[in-house]
Amino acid sequence: MWTQLFEDTLEKENVKIEAFVSLFASHQARIYSFILSRIPNFSEADDVMQETSKMMWIKFDEFERGTDFVAWGVKIAHFRILEHRRTRKSQQKIHFTDSLDREIKDKAEKRQDKSKEYLAFLKDCIRKLSPQDRSLILLRYQQNLKVKEISERFGKSVQSIYQNISRVQGLLLFCVKKAVSLRVQK
Amino acid sequence: MKKPDLKTRSQISYYLNLALEGLLTDEEAAQLNQLLEQNDPAQDFYLDLVEMNYALRKLDWTSGGLPVEADSGLEENLWTALAVYEKTAPAVEVEPTEEPAEKKKVSSPAPKVEKRISRMSIVMAITSFAALFLILAYVHLFPRVYPEATAVLLDSTEARWANPAHSLRAGDLIMNTDQTRVLLSGVVKVRSYLGPEVIVEGPAHFEFPEMEKLRLHSGRLYVKVPPNAIGYTVQTPFFSAIDLGTEFGVKVDVDGSGDVHMFSGKASIVSGSRGQTRESRLLNEGGASRILKDGRIRETLLNATAFVREIDSQRRVIWRGEPVDLADIVGGGNGLGTGLRGSAIDPEGAQWYEVSTIYTETWPGRKPSDETYQRISFNSFVDGVFVPNGETGEVIISSAGHVFEEAPPTSGTYWHGVTHWDDSKGRSIVLDGDRFGTPEKTALLMHPNLGITFDLEAIRENYPGRVITEFSAFYGVSDAYPDKKVQPSADFWILVDGQVKFKKLDVKLLQTGRIQIPISQSDLYLTLITTQGRENYSAESQHKGPTYNDWCVWGSPVLRLD
Numbered sequence: 001m002w003t004q005l006f007e008d009t010l011e012k013e014n015v016k017i018e019a020f021v022s023l024f025a026s027h028q029a030r031i032y033s034f035i036l037s038r039i040p041n042f043s044e045a046d047d048v049m050q051e052t053s054k055m056m057w058i059k060f061d062e063f064e065r066g067t068d069f070v071a072w073g074v075k076i077a078h079f080r081i082l083e084h085r086r087t088r089k090s091q092q093k094i095h096f097t098d099s100l101d102r103e104i105k106d107k108a109e110k111r112q113d114k115s116k117e118y119l120a121f122l123k124d125c126i127r128k129l130s131p132q133d134r135s136l137i138l139l140r141y142q143q144n145l146k147v148k149e150i151s152e153r154f155g156k157s158v159q160s161i162y163q164n165i166s167r168v169q170g171l172l173l174f175c176v177k178k179a180v181s182l183r184v185q186k
Numbered sequence: 187m188k189k190p191d192l193k194t195r196s197q198i199s200y201y202l203n204l205a206l207e208g209l210l211t212d213e214e215a216a217q218l219n220q221l222l223e224q225n226d227p228a229q230d231f232y233l234d235l236v237e238m239n240y241a242l243r244k245l246d247w248t249s250g251g252l253p254v255e256a257d258s259g260l261e262e263n264l265w266t267a268l269a270v271y272e273k274t275a276p277a278v279e280v281e282p283t284e285e286p287a288e289k290k291k292v293s294s295p296a297p298k299v300e301k302r303i304s305r306m307s308i309v310m311a312i313t314s315f316a317a318l319f320l321i322l323a324y325v326h327l328f329p330r331v332y333p334e335a336t337a338v339l340l341d342s343t344e345a346r347w348a349n350p351a352h353s354l355r356a357g358d359l360i361m362n363t364d365q366t367r368v369l370l371s372g373v374v375k376v377r378s379y380l381g382p383e384v385i386v387e388g389p390a391h392f393e394f395p396e397m398e399k400l401r402l403h404s405g406r407l408y409v410k411v412p413p414n415a416i417g418y419t420v421q422t423p424f425f426s427a428i429d430l431g432t433e434f435g436v437k438v439d440v441d442g443s444g445d446v447h448m449f450s451g452k453a454s455i456v457s458g459s460r461g462q463t464r465e466s467r468l469l470n471e472g473g474a475s476r477i478l479k480d481g482r483i484r485e486t487l488l489n490a491t492a493f494v495r496e497i498d499s500q501r502r503v504i505w506r507g508e509p510v511d512l513a514d515i516v517g518g519g520n521g522l523g524t525g526l527r528g529s530a531i532d533p534e535g536a537q538w539y540e541v542s543t544i545y546t547e548t549w550p551g552r553k554p555s556d557e558t559y560q561r562i563s564f565n566s567f568v569d570g571v572f573v574p575n576g577e578t579g580e581v582i583i584s585s586a587g588h589v590f591e592e593a594p595p596t597s598g599t600y601w602h603g604v605t606h607w608d609d610s611k612g613r614s615i616v617l618d619g620d621r622f623g624t625p626e627k628t629a630l631l632m633h634p635n636l637g638i639t640f641d642l643e644a645i646r647e648n649y650p651g652r653v654i655t656e657f658s659a660f661y662g663v664s665d666a667y668p669d670k671k672v673q674p675s676a677d678f679w680i681l682v683d684g685q686v687k688f689k690k691l692d693v694k695l696l697q698t699g700r701i702q703i704p705i706s707q708s709d710l711y712l713t714l715i716t717t718q719g720r721e722n723y724s725a726e727s728q729h730k731g732p733t734y735n736d737w738c739v740w741g742s743p744v745l746r747l748d
Contacts, residue, residue: 029240037236040205042243055334079335079359079379086359095215098356100223107229114237122241141242146207166199173234 020060023069024053030113031073037108038081038101048084052077074109117183118176125175133168140165190221190228197221198232206239335359336394337378343499345372346388366393366403373494373504380415382429384408387494406437408493410651411451425457425477427469434469435493447474447488449495449507457481496649503648509744510645510654512714513628515567516638517606520648521745523625528608531638533571533600536560541605551599561585569639573600574717584639584711588684594677596717601633607739613666615739618698622660622741630659630714630740634676637715642705645745652747654705657712660741661690662698674736675719682709692719693738705745714740 031052036045055076056063063072096104126134139145147165151158190198201218204210210218222228337360347353348368354360360367360376369388376384379397386392390405399419400407411418411429418429423442427434432451438444446455448469457477458464464481474488496505503520510521518538519525529540533554554560554573559582562568574581576593583590607615607630609623615631616622622629632638642654661678674695680688680703687703705712716738 029237029244033233033237033240036240037233040202040236041208042206043208075379079338082338082357082359083335086357097219097223100219103224103229104222104233108233111233111237114241119241119245122238122245137242138247141245142247147203148207162200162203163196165203166196169199169203169235169238170195173231173238176238177234 016060019065020057024056024073027070027073027113028053030070030111031077033111034074034108035077035081037104038096039084044084048077048080051084052080055080070113071109078105118180121176121179122172124179125172128175129168129171133164133171136161136164137168137172190225190231194221194228195231198228199235202232202235202239334362335379336362336397337376337384337400340375340377340383341497341499342374343372343497343502343504345374346370360394362395364393366391366401369405373497375497378415378418380418382409382411382415382418384410385494385497402436402438404438404440404442406435406493408435408495409433410495424479424481425455425483428454428456430454430468432471433495435495437492441479443477443479445474445476445486445492447492448472449488449490455483457483496652498648501648505649505747507747509658509746510649511628512640512659512743512745513606513630513740515565515640515645516604516630518565521567521645525606527606527623527625527628528611530603530605531562531565531568531571532603533560533573533636534603536562536571537603538564539603541602541608541611551597551601553597553599557598559583559585566644567641569641569711571604571639572637573598574635574637574715581637583637583681583684583713583715586683586711588681588711588713590637590679590681590684590713590715592679592686592689594717594720596635598635600635601736602631604636604638605631607631615664615666615737615741617660617662617664617739617741618696620660620741622664622739627742630743632714632716632738632740634716634718634736634738637679637713639711639713642710642712642745649747653707654709654745655748656746657703657705657744658701658746659743660698660700660739661693662739662741663693663695664737664739665695666735666737673721675721676736676738677715677717677719678738678740679713679715679717681711681713681715683711684713692721695735698741712745714743 028049032045032049035048035052036042039045039048052073056073059076063069126137129137136150139150140147145153147161148158150156151161154161189195198218198221201210201214201221204214205218222232339354339356339358339360341356342354345353346369348370352365352367354367354374369386369390369392371388373385373387376386376394378384378394378400384400384407386402386407387405390407391403392405392407393401393403395401398415398417399421401421403423407420409418409420409429410433411431413431416429416431420427420429420436422436422438422444425444425446427436427446430452432453433449434451434453435447435449436444437447446453446469448471450471452471453469454466455469455475455477456466458481465483467475467483469475472488474486476484476486478484491506491508493506494504495507497503501520502524503522505522508522511519511523512521514523514525515521516531517525517527517529526540529538531538534552557573557575557578559570559572561570569585570583572581572583574583574590574593575596575598576590577595578598581590581593582588606628607623609615609621609629614621614623615629620627623631630638646652646654657680663674663676675692678688678690678693679686680701682703682705688701690699716736718736
């Protein structure tokens with residue numbers, strides 16, 4: 001009898017874990033982007049994401065299956081963000097004004113899930129970059145070098161590397177948007 | 187929607203990249219704020235960038251035919267530098283990756299072991315399962331409450347807390363594990379986890395134990411629930427109000443009885459304590475219920491101003507649903523009674539002054555040295571003042587350049603400024619038997635020829651989420667001045683964005699009326715004008731001007747909000 005109870009409990013827990021992992025894996029990009037939009041600092045956003053995922057797991061029993069997982073996760077993330085700021089863990093220089101923070105929050109909440117094609121379009125657009133620009137993006141994101149490291153390696157000013165990365169990001173955004181709009185037209 | 191220009195996009199992108207690495211300076215952060223503030227397209231671009239940064243960071247570089255090494259396309263000197271860096275970089279000790287040689291297995295027959303289960307093991311197993319069961323049962327029966335934020339304080343005004351350790355400032359979180367808070371006085375505005383905004387007025391005992399619920403032990407509060415949070419519940423000792431998409435106020439007396447007043451939408455009221463329902467009732471907009479301690483629910487009258495419905499500490503706004511008083515605004519107030527009665531705005535020099543002595547003496551009519559529209563800088567709700575005279579050309583009546591097309595010819599003279607009248611400082615103003623110029627019934631005294639324009643958009647900013655629906659006022663010529671030898675006669679005009687919405691010409695002594703002008707959300711300027719009546723105007727006459735007893739009054743001039 002005890003063994004059966006124990007096995008049933010384990011079974012239920014496994015089903016719960018699978019359900020959570022599946023949902024979380026599908027939607028973590030949206031939740032992380034929500035956090036990053038309000039705490040635009042990778043290191044701090046990572047911390048808040050960790051706290052958020054932990055709280056989502058703890059409260060997963062309260063999540064009503066079939067409802068909007070992202071909306072639920074974003075609400076939890078919102079309060080993790082406030083908590084992060086409140087406890088003064090935040091070293092970030094960028095503190096949006098209250099009204100701007102509200103505007104960003106409202107907008108970020110309403111953003112649509114990026115389609116799976118988004119990543120395919122992004123890869124395609126990276127391939128289309130000039131060799132110089134593509135190299136810069138690879139060093140920054142694939143090799144995960146900090147801008148300062150890139151600038152030190154190549155003897156360029158930090159500012160010029162930032163400006164170039166910003167420029168290339170603009171090109172990529174334009175390229176991806178164009179690809180998405182062409183797909184919609186088709 | 188127009189996308190931001192290239193310069194703005196570059197700046198946003200540059201600042202974001204700095205921020206992502208934690209290298210943004212305060213000054214740059216402020217500039218980024220400035221670029222994004224109230225700029226929809228810029229915010230969209232910013233969010234696009236954030237999402238792309240995340241995507242690039244998480245991109246699977248090993249699939250999809252992406253190059254996994256940087257091309258040799260960067261400027262040649264960069265790669266030369268990289269080569270030098272690599273040659274001169276300190277050697278990195280690498281751990282050997284080869285697996286150690288597998289140990290040769292020596293096979294030998296394993297000795298046969300007789301399987302025996304000791305009695306001790308069985309006891310241990312049963313004990314372990316029993317312990318596990320108890321743990322599971324405990325967790326189920328006494329679930330651990332994890333501390334988490336259920337609400338955040340948005341604003342407060344003159345809040346005094348019983349326990350200083352419980353005091354809250356804007357941005358502070360309220361946790362589900364917090365003890366009951368006691369607000370001795372003042373008002374606080376809180377946003378619950380799910381979005382409802384709650385305004386609590388001291389003295390009040392309250393807590394936010396769950397996301398979907400708040401508990402009011404005593405005191406009063408106002409709740410505005412957005413559609414996504416329908417079902418939000420205000421629990422009190424003897425009843426609960428369950429929202430069905432509404433705005434409502436709840437008052438709980440010290441003995442636990444209380445009221446629910448429904449300002450919009452519907453709510454369900456359930457009386458009874460400890461899960462025992464005594465009565466329930468659906469309360470509709472405009473209705474109110476009194477819930478007695480024994481659970482009986484009785485109808486009562488809605489009190490439209492019983493609850494604080496909006497606060498803004500910076501603008502000193504504590505709004506209970508009352509209309510915005512334009513006389514109070516002329517007195518330097520926020521429209522809710524904070525202005526100075528007995529003060530005026532004079533078109534001469536566009537100045538604000540106290541009228542303590544002026545009305546006790548004869549104050550001759552005069553012409554302004556500058557006849558053009560006078561912008562007001564010291565009062566954000568008043569756009570400007572002017573002395574109308576259609577004889578001298580276009581009469582501009584707003585900073586946007588609206589023109590008073592029907593402006594009649596006048597003498598161009600006026601008596602006194604636009605005045606927030608104080609009846610305790612001199613004469614009483616009576617219209618149709620009602621006394622105005624009191625704190626309850628304010629009055630704007632506008633002896634011809636005068637005009638004042640209010641900035642509706644600036645007033646709206648004070649009440650976010652509210653709509654100005656109507657301007658209403660009494661108008662008439664008071665008999666405040668004792669000399670009845672000269673018959674007063676004056677014209678009253680109301681214009682919205684330069685369009686005449688109301689005019690009453692040649693209004694005589696004691697002639698009064700009430701007006702209501704609908705205001706739409708797109709209306710920007712409301713203008714009130716008085717001009718001398720036709721009977722007091724004669725181009726040939728030597729006496730050309732308003733009479734000294736043209737005491738033109740706008741009684742209770744208010745804007746109604748919804």
